[in-house]
Amino acid sequence: MPLQEASVKEALAKVIDPALGHDIVSYRVLRNIEIKDDDVLVRLDIPTHAYPQAQRRELQQRVTKALEDIGAKRVSVLQNVETAYMPAPSDKAVLKGPKNVIAVAAGKGGVGKSTVATNLALALQRHGARVGLLDADVFGPSIPTMLGQPEVPAQASKDNKIIPAIHQGLKVISVGFFVDKDEAVVWRGPMVHRLLQQFLGDVEWGDLDYLVCDLPPGTGDVQLSLSQLIPIAGAVMVTTPQEVSIVDVVKGIAMFEKVEIPILGIVENMSYYKCPACGHTDEIFSHGGGKRLAQELGTDFFGEIPIDTRIRFGGDAGVPIIAASPDSEHAQRFMDIASKAALKIAAGVLSKPKRSPRLAVIK
Ligand SMILES: Nc1ncnc2c1ncn2[C@@H]1O[C@H](COP(=O)(O)OP(=O)(O)OP(=O)(O)O)[C@@H](O)[C@H]1O
Numbered sequence: 058m059p060l061q062e063a064s065v066k067e068a069l070a071k072v073i074d075p076a077l078g079h080d081i082v083s084y085r086v087l088r089n090i091e092i093k094d095d096d097v098l099v100r101l102d103i104p105t106h107a108y109p110q111a112q113r114r115e116l117q118q119r120v121t122k123a124l125e126d127i128g129a130k131r132v133s134v135l136q137n138v139e140t141a142y143m144p145a146p147s148d149k150a151v152l153k154g155p156k157n158v159i160a161v162a163a164g165k166g167g168v169g170k171s172t173v174a175t176n177l178a179l180a181l182q183r184h185g186a187r188v189g190l191l192d193a194d195v196f197g198p199s200i201p202t203m204l205g206q207p208e209v210p211a212q213a214s215k216d217n218k219i220i221p222a223i224h225q226g227l228k229v230i231s232v233g234f235f236v237d238k239d240e241a242v243v244w245r246g247p248m249v250h251r252l253l254q255q256f257l258g259d260v261e262w263g264d265l266d267y268l269v270c271d272l273p274p275g276t277g278d279v280q281l282s283l284s285q286l287i288p289i290a291g292a293v294m295v296t297t298p299q300e301v302s303i304v305d306v307v308k309g310i311a312m313f314e315k316v317e318i319p320i321l322g323i324v325e326n327m328s329y330y331k332c333p334a335c336g337h338t339d340e341i342f343s344h345g346g347g348k349r350l351a352q353e354l355g356t357d358f359f360g361e362i363p364i365d366t367r368i369r370f371g372g373d374a375g376v377p378i379i380a381a382s383p384d385s386e387h388a389q390r391f392m393d394i395a396s397k398a399a400l401k402i403a404a405g406v407l408s409k410p411k412r413s414p415r416l417a418v419i420k
């Protein structure tokens with residue numbers, strides 16, 4: 058007897074997605090199937106470009122095995138990337154184009170938010186996603202320095218919209234393009250809110266899978282305004298290992314929870330220093346605080362980034378480590394952090410029932 062659709066579906070419903078940790082049917086990874094005699098074609102929607110290749114192969118093997126076990130002769134699996142996202146509610150429709158906004162934040166200044174945001178954006182792009190980077194640090198925009206000269210500067214369109222600059226393939230907007238840094242430091246909340254509201258709605262991002270947003274330190278007006286203005290899929294919190302930084306990150310996390318922005322996970326930056334000459338490792342700011350914090354708070358730990366002159370130099374010279382040494386261990390760590398963050402967003406979206414974009418705007 059040829060294979061029956063019901064038994065194929067039943068077998069596939071038991072396949073656990075190795076990256077998402079849930080079955081491929083309820084998490085909508087299975088798009089459709091075609092059965093011809095004993096041959097099955099399975100189409101899968103991979104929910105992010107940052108889904109690791111090894112796990113894609115593993116998924117393919119699991120699907121194939123599940124169907125061979127019920128008598129399929131030939132199994133073909135087609136994987137297509139369809140970035141998972143939650144359509145924005147109508148009151149946050151100011152941002153058009155980006156599917157998922159990732160905020161990069163920290164309780165404290167100088168811990169490496171901008172470094173992580175820049176490399177995270179480049180890593181997502183290297184995974185194959187279309188990515189933008191919004192430098193929302195009104196008080197100290199640093200992304201333009203970190204990315205160097207743009208290939209294409211920001212421009213105004215015919216209808217007076219803002220077209221982002223292109224830096225190393227990323228679409229980039231910095232508040233630094235619009236305000237004088239010395240002027241902004243005296244701004245109060247309402248002015249920050251008005252500025253963000255005005256220009257966010259005017260930027261033509263085009264279709265993007267991810268918009269990475271670099272925030273100023275702390276829990277101030279920019280964080281609050283952004284959370285009110287745009288739908289943020291989640292926040293990556295950056296900390297250094299020492300206690301003072303950890304305490305501030307806890308405050309930052311509490312603020313995001315208050316405005317209902319999910320915490321995706323924690324990155325520990327400046328975790329240790331490995332001497333390039335002798336190989337000795339020194340834990341300058343102590344070590345492991347980020348991991349402990351993630352455990353205590355029940356969130357994910359995304360990884361450690363060591364102190365390295367190439368990271369500092371790359372940031373200051375406009376060539377981030379991912380672009381300068383894409384095959385280095387550090388670049389690999391950022392690729393891994395990008396995968397973890399993107400998968401966490403995808404799992405969050407796919408765990409909920411599908412919200413149609415059209416339904417979302419009907420009140
Ligand atoms: N892992 C690292 N190794 C070496 N240098 C680093 C590392 N991470 C960041 N830096 C350097 O530390 C400085 C501060 O980093 P960065 O600007 O990313 O921090 P920030 O949290 O965004 O700061 P701010 O609060 O001022 O916005 C920069 O000069 C950067 O190049």
Ligand SMILES: [Mg+2]
Nearest residue numbers: 170171194199
């Ligand atoms: Mg910064």
